Amino acid sequence: MAEPVLQVAGATFRWPGRAGFSLSVPELAIGAGESLLLLGESGSGKSTLLSLICGTMLPHGGSVRVAGTDLTTLSGAKRDRFRAETIGVIFQQFNLLPFGSVADNILLPLQFAPERRKRAGEVRAVAAQLCDSLGLPEAVFTARANTLSVGQQQRVAVARALIGKPPLIVADEPTSSLDANSQAAFLDLLFAQCAANKAALLMVSHDPRLGERFDRVVRMEEIARFGRDAA
Amino acid sequence: MILRLAIASLFARVLTVGMTVLAIALSVALFLGVEKVRTGAKDSFADTISGTDLIVGARSGSVQLLLYSVFRIGNATNNVTWESYLDIAARPDVDWIVPISLGDSHRQFRVMGTSTAFFEHYKYRRGRSLQMAEGKVMDDLFDTVIGADVAATLGYDLGDPIVVAHGLASFAEHKDQPFQVAGILEKTGTPVDRTVIVSMEAIEAIHVDWQGGGQKPGEPTPVEVIRQMDLTPKAVTAALVGVDSPLKTFRIQRAINQYKEEPLLAILPGVALGELWAIVGIAETALLAVSAMVVVTALIGMMATIFSSLNERRREMAIFRAMGARPRTILGLLVLEAMLTAALGAVLGLGLLYLGLVVGQPLLDAAYGLWIPITAPGMGEIWVIGAVVVAGAIVSLVPALRAYRMSLADGMIVRT
Numbered sequence: 001m002a003e004p005v006l007q008v009a010g011a012t013f014r015w016p017g018r019a020g021f022s023l024s025v026p027e028l029a030i031g032a033g034e035s036l037l038l039l040g041e042s043g044s045g046k047s048t049l050l051s052l053i054c055g056t057m058l059p060h061g062g063s064v065r066v067a068g069t070d071l072t073t074l075s076g077a078k079r080d081r082f083r084a085e086t087i088g089v090i091f092q093q094f095n096l097l098p099f100g101s102v103a104d105n106i107l108l109p110l111q112f113a114p115e116r117r118k119r120a121g122e123v124r125a126v127a128a129q130l131c132d133s134l135g136l137p138e139a140v141f142t143a144r145a146n147t148l149s150v151g152q153q154q155r156v157a158v159a160r161a162l163i164g165k166p167p168l169i170v171a172d173e174p175t176s177s178l179d180a181n182s183q184a185a186f187l188d189l190l191f192a193q194c195a196a197n198k199a200a201l202l203m204v205s206h207d208p209r210l211g212e213r214f215d216r217v218v219r220m221e222e223i224a225r226f227g228r229d230a231a
Numbered sequence: 232m233i234l235r236l237a238i239a240s241l242f243a244r245v246l247t248v249g250m251t252v253l254a255i256a257l258s259v260a261l262f263l264g265v266e267k268v269r270t271g272a273k274d275s276f277a278d279t280i281s282g283t284d285l286i287v288g289a290r291s292g293s294v295q296l297l298l299y300s301v302f303r304i305g306n307a308t309n310n311v312t313w314e315s316y317l318d319i320a321a322r323p324d325v326d327w328i329v330p331i332s333l334g335d336s337h338r339q340f341r342v343m344g345t346s347t348a349f350f351e352h353y354k355y356r357r358g359r360s361l362q363m364a365e366g367k368v369m370d371d372l373f374d375t376v377i378g379a380d381v382a383a384t385l386g387y388d389l390g391d392p393i394v395v396a397h398g399l400a401s402f403a404e405h406k407d408q409p410f411q412v413a414g415i416l417e418k419t420g421t422p423v424d425r426t427v428i429v430s431m432e433a434i435e436a437i438h439v440d441w442q443g444g445g446q447k448p449g450e451p452t453p454v455e456v457i458r459q460m461d462l463t464p465k466a467v468t469a470a471l472v473g474v475d476s477p478l479k480t481f482r483i484q485r486a487i488n489q490y491k492e493e494p495l496l497a498i499l500p501g502v503a504l505g506e507l508w509a510i511v512g513i514a515e516t517a518l519l520a521v522s523a524m525v526v527v528t529a530l531i532g533m534m535a536t537i538f539s540s541l542n543e544r545r546r547e548m549a550i551f552r553a554m555g556a557r558p559r560t561i562l563g564l565l566v567l568e569a570m571l572t573a574a575l576g577a578v579l580g581l582g583l584l585y586l587g588l589v590v591g592q593p594l595l596d597a598a599y600g601l602w603i604p605i606t607a608p609g610m611g612e613i614w615v616i617g618a619v620v621v622a623g624a625i626v627s628l629v630p631a632l633r634a635y636r637m638s639l640a641d642g643m644i645v646r647t
Contacts, residue, residue, distance in 0.1 A: 054553070054642070054643055080557040081555060083553075089554070089643060091643075095550065097236065099236070108554045109555055111233060111554075112560075160554075
């Protein structure tokens with residue numbers, strides 16, 4: 001197997017200010033183009049794990065490798081740049097800067113990732129094309145983000161995550177604010193676009209029904225030990 | 232694009248940001264306005280008298296001489312004898328000399344005896360001459376020319392009679408020799424506006440029957456008789472002197488100050504005005520300090536607004552962080568927003584200032600004779616705007632640093 005896009009090995013994290021609470025993830029790997037659903041209840045440490053993967057938090061031990069680079073070896077500024085270059089992020093909801101246009105929002109990560117910008121090429125055309133393939137009407141492109149419906153906003157968030165073809169897409173319960181029909185349509189688009197971009201997808205959810213669409217389903221409690229040290 | 236997003240973010244909070252901008256604008260307008268009025272007042276003050284090289288009076292203090300001879304405040308401790316006056320007038324380097332005789336009053340206004348040369352040589356606001364609004368310079372012995380404020384306050388017109396009171400705040404009046412208004416001067420913004428001007432001879436004439444502050448007993452001397460009398464003054468209160476060459480001013484000043492026959496004092500009006508302003512100027516500095524504090528208050532208001540917006544903007548910061556923005560970028564964004572707000576406020580304040588000047592200039596001139604020139608913004612104004620922007624950046628650092636720490640701790644976890 002080629003080098004995994006994401007490889008977490010023996011990562012441990014202790015929350016500052018909450019003595020004794022810790023999370024350890026002995027092993028988690030995602031291959032290139034693979035889709036993985038990470039199931040876990042709220043409070044199971046999912047968000048923390050995502051922060052470790054995205055490099056906004058650093059593990060106290062072990063390593064987190066994304067696209068072959070160990071995040072723990074990078075400085076804060078380099079990690080931020082690295083995240084912009086390699087990872088597309090989709091939140092649960094309110095993904096967009098409400099005061100920016102749809103175009104502004106889609107192009108935002110490229111501001112912090114010059115190489116990804118270069119990769120994207122003619123950025124506005126690419127963004128418009130992404131919108132089109134995500135079924136967003138053309139007029140939406142220049143509209144203010146807060147004038148869009150929630151479903152449309154989530155699709156814009158997908159376009160933003162995918163622009164410049166980052167190898168890893170991280171999605172934190174992106175369907176939780178959508179109704180059942182919209183969920184299915186949204187996931188269809190997400191999977192199609194990830195496949196088209198050959199991006200690996202790591203989605204976090206508490207909803208096991210989504211599992212069948214993914215290459216692999218992992219439960220948080222299988223990969224992580226969430227504990228309270230005696231220390 | 233980041234700048235555009237910052238501006239868009241400000242627009243999204245147009246109400247709170249607008250209020251902050253307005254507060255800064257008003258404070259900047261106030262500050263610049265106070266500065267304008269201050270310099271305007273200083274210039275107006277310095278322009279009270281111009282074209283006069285020396286003021287001569289009995290020996291006292293230079294500020295005191297200036298106060299009573301030009302501002303008609305306070306009194307002379309002594310007079311200058313007519314002989315000394317003629318002596319000075321006869322000096323070859325003296326170009327012109329105008330006598331001033333003070334001591335009487337009309338209602339709340341001072342009466343000043345002088346010669347018609349006063350109208351020719353008294354200059355104010357960089358060489359402007361006195362202009363007649365109505366009538367003419369006094370011609371008859373009992374003619375008077377009144378300042379604009381005297382006419383406006385007392386409602387006098389040409390030909391109206393004026394009875395001069397003996398001394399200041401006195402009930403003894405020179406009833407037997409009523410004057411009539413021959414001319415009314417244009418507004419000047421100087422103490423001349425509040426002066427009743429009569430001839431030197433008239434001052435002598437009304438004191439014919441007076442001795443040592445009291446009227447002589449018996450019948451008053453008829454006006455016809457007075458007109459026939461020799462009314463050459465016995466003394467003057469002060470004299471305005473013009474010198475034919477500025478280089479000689481100091482020589483004449485020294486000669487007068489060392490005059491052996493009588494202790495005299497000659498002052499340079501500009502120097503004395505400067506000394507006087509140094510006394511008055513403390514209040515003006517205090518006023519400026521107070522208005523500067525208003526600007527600081529407005530900026531602290533902006534800091535409070537940014538602080539209170541931080542929590543609702545945590546999501547925005549998380550989005551920026553998730554997209555790869557460094558905490559430093561978040562800090563920079565907040566500082567940038569504060570600078571934009573402050574700059575907008577400062578520029579709007581400048582606009583308000585000019586609006587205020589356009590509206591207020593004629594009013595101030597009419598009411599106080601204070602002329603505030605409307606000039607293009609100079610280095611001073613640009614400095615103030617720059618300082619407000621920099622100060623805005625500095626005060627915004629406090630909430631921005633908090634945002635920096637918050638975004639470092641939150642990362643991309645969206646907290647609501």
